Amino acid sequence: MEELHKTYGKMAALAGVTLEIADGEFVAMMGPSGSGKSTLLHCAAGLDTPSSGRVFLGGVEVTALDEPGLAALRRERIGFVFQAYNLLQALDVADNITLPLRLAGRPVDEAKLMAIAARVGLGSRLGHRPAELSGGQQQRVALARALITDPEVVFADEPTGALDTRTAREVLTLLRELVDEAGQTLVMVTHDPVAASYAHRVVFLADGHLAGEALRPTPEQVAERMTQLGAS
Numbered sequence: 337m338e339e340l341h342k343t344y345g346k347m348a349a350l351a352g353v354t355l356e357i358a359d360g361e362f363v364a365m366m367g368p369s370g371s372g373k374s375t376l377l378h379c380a381a382g383l384d385t386p387s388s389g390r391v392f393l394g395g396v397e398v399t400a401l402d403e404p405g406l407a408a409l410r411r412e413r414i415g416f417v418f419q420a421y422n423l424l425q426a427l428d429v430a431d432n433i434t435l436p437l438r439l440a441g442r443p444v445d446e447a448k449l450m451a452i453a454a455r456v457g458l459g460s461r462l463g464h465r466p467a468e469l470s471g472g473q474q475q476r477v478a479l480a481r482a483l484i485t486d487p488e489v490v491f492a493d494e495p496t497g498a499l500d501t502r503t504a505r506e507v508l509t510l511l512r513e514l515v516d517e518a519g520q521t522l523v524m525v526t527h528d529p530v531a532a533s534y535a536h537r538v539v540f541l542a543d544g545h546l547a548g549e550a551l552r553p554t555p556e557q558v559a560e561r562m563t564q565l566g567a568s
């Protein structure tokens with residue numbers, strides 16, 4: 337990402353952010369409320385368009401794509417995980433996980449579905465409806481759905497925000513395993529210093545600017561930096 341700006345009227349949500357994320361890297365984005373984390377994630381993922389600046393994914397300039405091009409990029413090369421799971425209640429786990437393939441008109445590979453479901457610990461739950469699962473299990477379904485298309489990057493916006501502490505740790509451990517064992521590139525927005533400590537690198541934002549970064553920080557180091565940035 338180069339020199340990203342995003343303005344709303346006179347408000348600069350992003351005021352010139354340049355950030356490079358390596359293949360296979362797990363990056364957490366932190367910053368006080370309103371610092372621009374979600375805006376940056378959305379611009380990086382082709383969900384929102386910056387006012388100026390450029391975003392690249394691999395060799396593709398995301399910011400040069402039109403809306404159909406962005407839709408194809410999101411469908412084929414990016415995985416999303418949100419705080420609120422966003423599962424379809426009428427579909428069972430298997431159909432929720434494979435929905436991105438069906439939307440893209442791609443064949444559903446049963447062996448792959450089984451492998452990904454097993455990977456996230458849902459191998460025995462494929463016939464269940466979301467309402468029959470715990471919050472942590474529902475977020476695992478959302479993660480499997482994000483992974484089924486073999487995305488180059490998974491973007492996660494507060495993926496553990498709705499989970500209790502123990503379940504959050506389980507989901508974070510799973511995310512970290514995907515990075516360590518499958519080489520998944522992962523970008524996560526979080527408010528939680530413990531969640532951020534699972535990443536290789538934590539990038540801090542303040543008032544739409546990059547305000548430093550930390551490599552493999554402890555939760556205490558992240559929390560201290562957040563206090564310096566004025567986060568409550």
Ligand SMILES: Nc1ncnc2c1ncn2[C@@H]1O[C@H](COP(=O)(O)OP(=O)(O)OP(=O)(O)O)[C@@H](O)[C@H]1O
Nearest residue numbers: 344347348349367368369370371372373374375376
């Ligand atoms: N659609 C919008 N219209 C106007 N202002 C917006 C819009 N979206 C975001 N903003 C503003 O841009 C700034 C950055 O918002 P953003 O949601 O990126 O922050 P954040 O760091 O993700 O915050 P939080 O941690 O509270 O989710 C905020 O001041 C916000 O009010």
